[in-house]
Amino acid sequence: MPEIANQPLSLRARLLVVGSLAVVAFLGLTGLTLDKAFRDSARTAMQDRLQGYVYQLLAAAEFSDDGSFTLPPILPEPRFATAGSGLYATVSADDMVWRSESAVGLNLPVSPDLKQGQFVYAGPMDSDVGELYFIHYAIGWERADATLTALVFSVAEDMSGFGNQVSSFRRSLWGWLGAAALVLLAVQAAMLRWSLRPLRQVADDLSAIERGAGDQLAGPYPRELEGLTSNLNALIRSQQLSLERYRNTLADLAHSLKTPLAVLRMTLEKTGDTEGLLKQVLRMDEQIGWHLKRAAARGHRPLTAPIDPGSVLRRVAETLARLHTDRDIECSVQVADGARFRGEEGDLFELAGNLMENAYKWCRERVRVSCQGAAGRLELRVEDDGPGIEPERVARLLRRGERGDQRVSGHGLGLAIVNEIVAAYGGTISINKSSLGGAAVIVQFPPA
Numbered sequence: 001m002p003e004i005a006n007q008p009l010s011l012r013a014r015l016l017v018v019g020s021l022a023v024v025a026f027l028g029l030t031g032l033t034l035d036k037a038f039r040d041s042a043r044t045a046m047q048d049r050l051q052g053y054v055y056q057l058l059a060a061a062e063f064s065d066d067g068s069f070t071l072p073p074i075l076p077e078p079r080f081a082t083a084g085s086g087l088y089a090t091v092s093a094d095d096m097v098w099r100s101e102s103a104v105g106l107n108l109p110v111s112p113d114l115k116q117g118q119f120v121y122a123g124p125m126d127s128d129v130g131e132l133y134f135i136h137y138a139i140g141w142e143r144a145d146a147t148l149t150a151l152v153f154s155v156a157e158d159m160s161g162f163g164n165q166v167s168s169f170r171r172s173l174w175g176w177l178g179a180a181a182l183v184l185l186a187v188q189a190a191m192l193r194w195s196l197r198p199l200r201q202v203a204d205d206l207s208a209i210e211r212g213a214g215d216q217l218a219g220p221y222p223r224e225l226e227g228l229t230s231n232l233n234a235l236i237r238s239q240q241l242s243l244e245r246y247r248n249t250l251a252d253l254a255h256s257l258k259t260p261l262a263v264l265r266m267t268l269e270k271t272g273d274t275e276g277l278l279k280q281v282l283r284m285d286e287q288i289g290w291h292l293k294r295a296a297a298r299g300h301r302p303l304t305a306p307i308d309p310g311s312v313l314r315r316v317a318e319t320l321a322r323l324h325t326d327r328d329i330e331c332s333v334q335v336a337d338g339a340r341f342r343g344e345e346g347d348l349f350e351l352a353g354n355l356m357e358n359a360y361k362w363c364r365e366r367v368r369v370s371c372q373g374a375a376g377r378l379e380l381r382v383e384d385d386g387p388g389i390e391p392e393r394v395a396r397l398l399r400r401g402e403r404g405d406q407r408v409s410g411h412g413l414g415l416a417i418v419n420e421i422v423a424a425y426g427g428t429i430s431i432n433k434s435s436l437g438g439a440a441v442i443v444q445f446p447p448a
Contacts, residue, residue, distance in 0.1 A: 012196055019188045027177045027184075038169050046162055047121055050135040053077060053155045057089060061151075063143050069098060069151075086158030088132070093151050103156075111152045114138035124159045131159040198222050202229060209236065241424070306340035309348060309371050309378070316352045317369065320360050329365055331356075336372035341445070343425055351421045355382040355441050358415065362386035366436055376447030386438035394431045418443070 009017070056076045064070050069091065079085035080100040088103035092111060099106075106128050114120060116138050123133035134156045141149045198221050208214040216236060217229045313333045321331060341348050352369075359367045363384035370381045389397065397415050418441075422429045427445040434440035 011199070012192055015192050015196075016189060019192070020185055023181055023184050023188065027181050031173055031177050034173055035166075035170060038173075039166055042162060042165055042169075046133060046157065047135065050121075050133070050155045050157060051119065051137075053087070053089065054135060054137045054153045057091065057153055057155070058139070061091065061141075063141070063149075069093065069096060069149075071098060075100070084129070086129075086161065088129075088156045090154045091151055092154070093149055108132070108154075108156060109134070111136045111154045114152060116140045116150070123156075127156075129158065132156040133159055133162065198225055202232075206232075215240065306342045307345050307348070308335075309339055309341045309352075309380070310335035312341075312345065312348050313352055313356075313369055313371060316349065316356050319353075320356055324360055327365075329360060329363060329367060331360075331367040332369065334368075334370045336370075339371050339373035339378060341378055342376065343445075347421050347424070351418050351443065352380070352382075354415065354418050355380075355443070358382075358441075359384040359386075359439075363438060368434075368436060378445040380443045380445075381440060383434035383436050383440040384438040385434070385436040388433060388437065389431050389439045391431075397431070415441075 057071065060075060061069065061071050071091070073081075075081065077087065079087040080089055080102055083102055083104070085102050087100075088106065088108060089100040090103060090108065090111075091098040108127055109122075109125050109132075111134075112120060112122075114136060118138050120136045121134065122136070124131035125134060134154060137153045139151055139153070141151050143149060201219075202217060202221070202225065205214060205217045209216075216233050219229060221229050310333070313335065317331050317333050321329070356367065356369060359369075359382050363386045366385040368381075368383045370383075372379055419429055422443055422445075425445050427443060429444075430442045432440045432442065
């Protein structure tokens with residue numbers, strides 16, 4: 001249970017959570033913005049409507065001959081004449097107050113002090129009939145006797161209509177936004193499922209390999225996953241080749257030891273020849289060493305950093321120079337800038353050591369080692385000024401146990417080991433005539 005609890009969320013779950021939060025946040029901010037915009041718009045529309053009512057009252061108002069202020073009993077807006085209609089009007093002056101029939105008997109808030117020509121909006125304000133929104137407009141009315149009377153026209157409207165309008169809009173807005181959120185989340189889930197399908201395919205292919213139902217990631221995969229799947233395939237292939245090499249090596253070792261062991265048994269049983277025993281023991285030691293070196297050739301390992309071949313080649317050259325101090329041999333090592341070996345350093349040591357040791361054995365006084373590479377390729381060339389190798393003998397020398405000259409010490413394993421290492425990396429080896437006069441062994445490695 002603790003392992004499950006500490007297990008990180010899957011990519012799909014993470015993307016769903018992040019995407020859902022983004023959708024909810026976006027739609028929430030959109031809803032709040034639209035809600036505020038609608039409220040402001042509805043408030044502006046109410047203000048314009050109340051201002052229109054004021055203009056209607058102004059158009060209908062007049063002073064009679066006796067100086068009293070009058071408005072016709074039937075106004076353009078019938079709600080002014082209906083009690084409880086939610087629309088109320090008053091006209092106030094210093095010495096009088098006119099009320100619409102809908103406002104009779106109500107205690108409405110007093111209008112503020114205004115300058116002539118000034119509009120003032122106020123509200124919502126509490127009253128006997130609930131919350132009201134007001135507009136006040138002050139004018140100076142010139143009577144027939146040229147006197148100026150200050151009048152304040154006030155119109156109030158019940159806020160319940162405004163509130164109902166906003167509530168209706170909110171229900172519709174959040175309903176649609178909620179539906180849009182569900183649709184977007186469903187689309188997002190479908191998109192994630194479709195987008196992450198290649199990753200599920202990689203996982204399924206790996207499971208098939210584990211079950212033994214496949215040996216490679218089949219694909220095809222999107223371009224973004226090609227690097228990952230290619231490296232995985234290379235890694236799987238490398239492991240398969242290593243396992244196959246180990247199996248073959250064990251089988252070859254067991255087969256190659258049968259004859260020496262039989263000879264040992266027969267020698268012990270019949271003759272007791274110690275010299276023959278020693279010869280067979282040395283032969284078995286030679287065969288065991290050969291097979292161990294063959295199995296140790298690891299080949300290319302994906303996702304490993306390339307190494308500089310120059311340091312390896314120079315160290316091998318220094319070691320061989322110390323071993324051959326009795327001979328005046330000139331050895332030059334040239335490595336091009338950017339040359340890299342994409343493999344195990346031990347393999348390069350084994351390969352370079354065998355080739356350069358052979359060159360030292362056969363040379364007269366010069367050995368030349370060069371290495372160059374580009375675009376992932378690498379070419380290693382080892383040359384000497386010795387007698388060289390005839391073309392018809394090249395294939396035979398690459399086999400185990402073959403030597404160029406029986407008078408030169410060795411077991412004939414050097415070039416065979418080199419051939420095995422090169423094959424493990426998918427490379428090629430060739431032996432040509434060198435410009436120095438002797439043999440030129442050329443090893444080429446393809447891009448990893």
